Amino acid sequence: xxxxxxxxxxxxxxxxxxxxxxxxxxxxxxxxxxxxxxxxxxxxxxxxxxxxxxxxxxxxxxxxxxxxxxxxxxxxxxxxxxxxxxxxxxxxxxxxxxxxxxxxxxxxxxxxxxxxxxxxxxxxxxxxxxxxxxxxxxxxxxxxxxxxxxxxxxxxxxxxxxxxxxxxxxxxxxxxxxxxxxxxxxxxxxxxxxxxxxxxxxxxxxxxxxxxxxxxxxxxxxxxxxxxxxxxxxxxxxxxxxxxxxxxxxxxxxxxxxxxxxxxxxxxxxxxxxxxxxxxxxxxxxxxxxxxxxxxxxxxxxxxxxxxxxxxxxxxxxxxxxxxxxx
Numbered sequence: 001x002x003x004x005x006x007x008x009x010x011x012x013x014x015x016x017x018x019x020x021x022x023x024x025x026x027x028x029x030x031x032x033x034x035x036x037x038x039x040x041x042x043x044x045x046x047x048x049x050x051x052x053x054x055x056x057x058x059x060x061x062x063x064x065x066x067x068x069x070x071x072x073x074x075x076x077x078x079x080x081x082x083x084x085x086x087x088x089x090x091x092x093x094x095x096x097x098x099x100x101x102x103x104x105x106x107x108x109x110x111x112x113x114x115x116x117x118x119x120x121x122x123x124x125x126x127x128x129x130x131x132x133x134x135x136x137x138x139x140x141x142x143x144x145x146x147x148x149x150x151x152x153x154x155x156x157x158x159x160x161x162x163x164x165x166x167x168x169x170x171x172x173x174x175x176x177x178x179x180x181x182x183x184x185x186x187x188x189x190x191x192x193x194x195x196x197x198x199x200x201x202x203x204x205x206x207x208x209x210x211x212x213x214x215x216x217x218x219x220x221x222x223x224x225x226x227x228x229x230x231x232x233x234x235x236x237x238x239x240x241x242x243x244x245x246x247x248x249x250x251x252x253x254x255x256x257x258x259x260x261x262x263x264x265x266x267x268x269x270x271x272x273x274x275x276x277x278x279x280x281x282x283x284x285x286x287x288x289x290x291x292x293x294x295x296x297x298x299x300x301x302x303x304x305x306x307x308x309x310x311x312x313x314x315x316x317x318x319x320x321x322x323x324x325x326x327x
Contacts, residue, residue: 007310010061017057017070017078018050024079028130029123039111039119045102046086048232048327051215051318052186053078058314059190059204062306070194073134077189080131081182084147087123088154090116095158096241098234106234139189146185153177162242164252164264171249172213179219180212203304207315210299215322217292220245222326225276225285232327236272246291248275251284292323 025047029040056078060070092098093106094116100106108116124147131140157174160166187208191201222231223238224247238245244252244267251263259282266274279285296319303319306312 007314009066010308010310010314013061013070014054014057017061017075018053020075021050021053021057021078021082022047024075024130025082028079028083028126036122039107039115040122042104042110043086043090043107043119043123045104046089047082048102049325050082052081052085052183054318055183055186055208055211056081056190058311058318059187059208060194062308062311062315063191063194063196063200064308066308073136073139073193074190076130076134077139077193078186080127080143081186081189083123083127083130084143084150085182087120087127088150090120090123094120095154096234096237098237100228100232100234103232142185142189146181149177149181153179153181157243160244163244164267166244166249168246168249168253171244171246175213175216176209179216180209183212183215184209200304203302207299207303207319210295210302211319211322214292214295214299214319217246217288217295218323218325221247221285221288221292224272224279226326230326239267239270239272239275245288247279247284247288250287251279251282254284254287255282289323296320296323 026040026044029037031037031040056074057070060074064070089101090107093101094108094113097108098106099109106116107119128140128143131143153174153176156170157178160170160174184205185208188201188205191204196204220238223235224245226235228235237243248263248267252260255263259278263275263278263282265271266278276285300316300319303312303315306315
């Protein structure tokens with residue numbers, strides 16, 4: 001980030017904040033048992049873009065003055081949201097029978113589902129233990145609400161697998177719950193801890209939730225169209241597991257007759273090549289991409305003015321990266 005962003009002071013503050021978060025993350029998970037430490041060391045590789053802790057830090061800096069330091073609670077919450085996120089990745093790999101994550105083997109592939117489930121539980125347990133160190137019960141309550149919502153989203157998605165009648169409204173509600181609420185909370189909590197107004201905090205939460213929805217649409221597109229070497233994780237899992245994503249939903253809703261039936265047969269047969277060809281022909285892939293871009297633009301329009309120089313430009317840049325990424 002510091003290489004791409006011209007405000008070197010801001011970039012340095014962000015880099016320093018993320019370094020503190022990584023140290024806190026690792027120290028929180030440290031166990032006296034080597035077997036646990038080995039698993040935690042492996043799962044540290046799952047830390048890729050660190051979008052959520054970055055948003056906590058950048059949101060916090062956005063509502064401080066130049067030269068004003070973040071609170072220690074910012075580091076705690078940034079590490080906490082990343083720990084929550086990584087617990088969901090470990091559990092998602094079990095649900096999807098995924099073998100690759102961040103260009104390496106998943107915990108479930110290496111050690112089995114039982115170990116992966118317990119590691120995910122260990123991460124979420126440590127997340128709330130760490131959050132308690134901030135000394136503010138409201139933070140625990142807020143993040144507890146968020147994790148409840150994450151689980152609801154996953155459970156609803158599981159209940160709608162292989163459901164060719166899934167509509168856009170339900171898809172977006174699932175995505176909002178299983179992905180967007182944690183991204184929104186990252187912006188919300190970073191802003192609130194910096195002393196922003198209630199209106200600024202609400203606007204930042206909405207900004208983050210929009211980014212989370214667009215991020216998930218892009219993830220779904222990469223799962224459908226990307227290759228494992230570029231994306232860095234197992235692809236084609238949505239189709240394999242019967243999860244309808246936005247381009248599939250758009251195609252079924254917008255086509256009729258033989259064109260519609262060809263896509264349905266491809267979905268039922270888990271024929272990725274035939275499905276991709278059908279979605280390209282109908283324009284549904286382009287329509288889904290356009291929807292993600294539209295959601296990012298809506299997020300950018302709602303972004304409030306910030307107090308620190310150049311931080312708003314950085315948030316706008318982060319928003320654009322959500323839909324321009326290929327991994």
